[in-house]
Amino acid sequence: MITVQEAAAIMSARWLPPKVESIAIANCVGKPSPNQSPPIATIPRSNRVMMDGIAVNAAAYAAGQRTFAVIGMATAGTPSATLANPQQCLEVMTGCALPIGTDLVIPYEQISIEQGTATLTHETNRHPGDFVHQQRSDCAAGALILQPGIALKGIHIGILASFGYSQVQVETTPRIKLVATGDELIPIEETPAPYQLRRSNADALRAALLASGYTDVDIDYIPDDPAIITAHYQTNTPDYDLLIYSGGVSKGKRDFLPAIWQSCGVTAYIHGVTQKPGKPMWFGIDHMANTIVWGLPGNPVSGLVCLHRYLLNRTLYSGKLAEAITFKPNLTFFVPVKVGAQQILTPIIPQNSGDFTALAASDGFIELPQAQTVFNAGESFPFYPWY
Known part of the structure; x- marks a missing residue:
C-alpha cells in the first residue's frame, strides 16, 4: 500500500493531457480559459472620453482660460476629431475618441453653454487626463489577457470579445463514464428487498462532477459477472477518456475488476492506499486506448471522498x-x-x-x-x- 501523498503524485503525473477545441465565444461560459495568443492591439486603442462634456487643451485651462468657443461635437464610433485652436473646445460624448489637441475633459455638470460658448461654472482642481481613459492603460500589445485554466465567467467573455476572440481555443473536459457494479443494485424507483440497494453511488459521483464543470458524464450499471464486465470494458474504452468504477476493487472473491483490467492490458499504478475511507482504491491506464481506469470502493462515503481528494482536489x-x-x-x-x-x-x-x-x-x-x-x-x- 502507498500513502495518500504518493497516490496523489502518481495520479497527478498520469492524468491524460487535456484536449483543445475551438468553440464560439458564446458557448465558452464555464470552460477553462485558453492559452490564448497575445493581443496584437492595445486596449483602449486610443485615449477615450469617460464623461459627457467638453474637451479642452489643459495648458489653456492652466493659463486661466475659463470660456471656450464650441466648434463641434465628437461622438462614439467616429474617427478622432482635431482641435487646432486651444481657445476653442469640442463637445464630447462618453466613449468617443479624445479629440487630437485636447487632453482634459470637463463634464457638462461643471459648465454652461450659451450661444456657442462654454463657460466653466464650477472652480475645482483640474489636471491633464481628467475623465480620460488613457490608451494602453488596460492592456498593452503582447500582454497576457487571462490566466490559463480559470473557469470563464461573463466578465472574462467580455474581455476576450474586446480583443477580437469570436472563436476561443478552450480545454475540453474529459469524456467520463461512471460504472457502478454489483448484483445488489436496483433502479431508484423500485422498492429494494432487504438484500438489495437502490443505485445511488454513481448518481452522487456524477452530480459532484457536473457541479465541478465536467459536462460529458455518462452512467452504466452492470452486475458482478466477469464476462459482462469484460465485454462492457472492451466496448466502452474507445469512447471515453476516463472510466470510473464504483465497487469491485477490494480483496473479496466477487471483486473481479483488477484481474479483468489486467487481462485487458491495463497497467496498474495504484491498488491500496493508507487512507480511511477508501483503502482499496485502484488506478491504472490502458495505454493502447489512452484511457484512464479508476476503481473506487463501493461504499458511498469512500467513493465521494476519493473523487474529491484526487480528481476534484479543491482545497479552499x-x-x-x-x-x-x-x-x-x-x-x-x-x-x-x-x-x-x-x-x-x-x-x-x-x-x-x-x-x-x-x-x-x-x-x-x-x-x-x-x-x-x-x-x-x-x-x-x-x-x-x-x-
Whole structure:
C-alpha cells in the first residue's frame, strides 16, 4: 500500500493531457480559459472620453482660460476629431475618441453653454487626463489577457470579445463514464428487498462532477459477472477518456475488476492506499486506448471522498477543529465536517463508510495526517468542500 501523498503524485503525473477545441465565444461560459495568443492591439486603442462634456487643451485651462468657443461635437464610433485652436473646445460624448489637441475633459455638470460658448461654472482642481481613459492603460500589445485554466465567467467573455476572440481555443473536459457494479443494485424507483440497494453511488459521483464543470458524464450499471464486465470494458474504452468504477476493487472473491483490467492490458499504478475511507482504491491506464481506469470502493462515503481528494482536489482553506479527535490506525483519516463561524470545523463522523446519510449535515471533509494520532481542538487541517 502507498500513502495518500504518493497516490496523489502518481495520479497527478498520469492524468491524460487535456484536449483543445475551438468553440464560439458564446458557448465558452464555464470552460477553462485558453492559452490564448497575445493581443496584437492595445486596449483602449486610443485615449477615450469617460464623461459627457467638453474637451479642452489643459495648458489653456492652466493659463486661466475659463470660456471656450464650441466648434463641434465628437461622438462614439467616429474617427478622432482635431482641435487646432486651444481657445476653442469640442463637445464630447462618453466613449468617443479624445479629440487630437485636447487632453482634459470637463463634464457638462461643471459648465454652461450659451450661444456657442462654454463657460466653466464650477472652480475645482483640474489636471491633464481628467475623465480620460488613457490608451494602453488596460492592456498593452503582447500582454497576457487571462490566466490559463480559470473557469470563464461573463466578465472574462467580455474581455476576450474586446480583443477580437469570436472563436476561443478552450480545454475540453474529459469524456467520463461512471460504472457502478454489483448484483445488489436496483433502479431508484423500485422498492429494494432487504438484500438489495437502490443505485445511488454513481448518481452522487456524477452530480459532484457536473457541479465541478465536467459536462460529458455518462452512467452504466452492470452486475458482478466477469464476462459482462469484460465485454462492457472492451466496448466502452474507445469512447471515453476516463472510466470510473464504483465497487469491485477490494480483496473479496466477487471483486473481479483488477484481474479483468489486467487481462485487458491495463497497467496498474495504484491498488491500496493508507487512507480511511477508501483503502482499496485502484488506478491504472490502458495505454493502447489512452484511457484512464479508476476503481473506487463501493461504499458511498469512500467513493465521494476519493473523487474529491484526487480528481476534484479543491482545497479552499485550512479550518480549525472544534473538538479533539483520536484516531490510532496508521492511516490518513478523512473526516466529514460542518463549517461554522470563523472556519471552525465540527466533525461529523459516519458510523462506517457506507453511512451515506451522515454526509447530509456536512459541508465537506478534512484530511488528518497519517503520522498523527491525536488531533486537538484548534489545530488546522486542509478542508475539501463537497461542491
